[in-house]
Amino acid sequence: MSGARVLLLGGRLDFVRKAAECGLDVVNVQKPSSFDPALLEHCRQLHVMDYQDVPQITALAEALHRVRPFGRVVTQTEAALVVAGHLTTHLDLPGNSVDVVRTLHDKRSLRRLLNTRGLGEVAFRSGDSRADLLDFVRRHGPAVMKPSMGSGSLGVRKVLSLAEVEDAWRWATELGLTEFMVEELLTGREISVETYSSGGSHTVVGITGKDTGGGVVEVGHVLPARLSAQEARQVTAFVSEVLDAVGLVEGLAHTELILTADGPRVVESHSRIGGDRINELVRLVRGVDMEELALRATSLRDGTLSLPAPEGAAASRFLIAEPGRVVSVDGADEVRALPGVQDVRIKVAPGDVVRPLQWSEDRCGHVVVHAADAATAERLAREAVDVIRVRTVPDDSAVAAPLGHRLTEVDEILDPFEDGSRVSVHS
Structure with missing residues (x-):
């Protein structure tokens, strides 16, 4: 450097x-x-x-x-x-200036920029009332409401119809989501694009397929995503345009997309590595460690990056358990001996409380596998997770917690530059 x-x-x-x-x-x-x-x-x-x-x-x-x-x-x-x-x-x-990083950190700013540039326009608005939510759904149909900052699907909810607005607003109120953004619900395959930038030039390191099981929290990933060559070229060009528009000059970016019938649309983007073991998937398939790339970001001044040829495919799958208090965890050692399994980690132990699945932190562990192709990797990861058994019993504390409480648990605030945020978020 x-x-x-x-x-x-x-x-x-x-x-x-x-x-x-x-x-x-x-x-x-x-x-x-x-x-x-x-x-x-x-x-x-x-x-x-x-x-x-x-x-x-x-x-x-x-x-x-x-x-x-x-x-x-x-x-x-x-x-x-x-x-x-x-x-x-x-x-x-x-490096990346505060304006660049802030645009990526604030989903409203990113959406406003992309809409202004004509890069996959998506209808959205800010809101703080039931009336705001109702008006948006009435105008635009199925929607997603969420905080304007944050990650891991924390505070994200789909609102599929006008009939769901009342329940969604009640949920938001109980969660403490007093201010939110709401945007039209995008439908299509979900992917993320992992990139490395140097000197304002962007290289796609990997395109990851995602599985949310129909919800909002990701339960599985596969690299490479199962795309046609034409789709991969379209995605690569689109993400490069997005990062150029933002002004990203160096380092890693993790850009989440939905491949709609009208073309790719951005869900969100971050000036960091992707979570959910994506770096491990990239290392297994592409033979590079993206964290090391980030640390060596200025050593390739011409912006070029030479990547080894891909080797097979890799998939991660996350362990989901019924809400309650954990009484036993079995099967992890058995999974470690299965073909293709590279990593098994269990986050819970007897006595821990499992909350309803509303955030990435509510998942109970993961399995990572390496295989010859994406379909096989996904199948092996699903089979491996099914072997692990987390047994719970009902517990009164196994309930969804307010947004501020969840942030306090991980010692974070959403916006360190917002006046009074340390009081309002933690209250």
């Missing part, structure tokens, strides 16, 4: 370790809730503070930069993206 010293906001232990192994001089900032003593081995300095406290992190970054300048501000953590953009602009460093 240009300047080996980087300010890294958040990051799992593996990502911080990769940064050090890439030869970077790492100054890491971790929230107190995420501190792990093992991080110290891979950092020049480690500061424990809330990087979503913008005045505090800005003062720290300024002081450290004066003593020994940073070459970049780095993150792959959703909660830190817009703060990293702010610091990049504030310290006048190379």
Whole structure:
């Protein structure tokens, strides 16, 4: 990188370790809730503070930069993206500016930009009342309501008809979704496009097929997505136009699309790696680690990226359990011995509470498999997940929790730049 010293906001232990192994001089900032003593081995300095406290992190970054300048501000953590953009602009460093990152972080801003540029127009509006929701559905038909910021399908709900508006508004009120955006419901196959950018040039690293089981939370992925050559070319060109419109200049992006009858439409896009083990799928099929690409983002100044030929296909499948208190988990060891299985992780243990599936965090684990082709990979992943048995019993605490409570659990706020957001979200 240009300047080996980087300010890294958040990051799992593996990502911080990769940064050090890439030869970077790492100054890491971790929230107190995420501190792990093992991080110290891979950092020049480690500061424990809330990087979503913008005045505090800005003062720290300024002081450290004066003593020994940073070459970049780095993150792959959703909660830190817009703060990293702010610091990049504030310290006048190379990288994606706060305006670029903010456009991607705020789904309303992205939708407004794409509609203005004629890049797959989608009707939408902001709202804060039942009347706003009712008016939109009356005008545009089936819709999706959601927060304007966030990830993992948190606070997302389909409203399929006028008859569902009352229940949807009651749900939103109980969730604490007092302000929302609502947009027309897009129908078609769902995919995500994983890209690497350098010097404003974008390279598609992989196109991932998605399965939501008819809901809003993703329950499975496959790489590569089963697209025709023409569809793949159309998607590649479209996403490049989207990222150009946003102004993304470097690093990774994860752009979610729906392939409608009228062409691809953006659901959302992020200036980070995709979640849900997508990096693992890319590594198995394309032989590259996207996190390492992000850390080496400025080493390929001409914007080119040479990728190995694909090897087969990979799929992830997520474990879903009935809401309740977990009494037993069986079958994981059996799954690990199955053909093609690369990774098995169980997130719950006896005594844990499983909530209704309303967010990615409500899933109970995952399986990743590698196979000769996409159809086989998907089949093996489904079969493997079916072997794992999470048994629950009814429990009064196994209910959907308000949005603010869920964010408090993961120590995040949606918008660190919104006045009073720390009070309103956590209340």
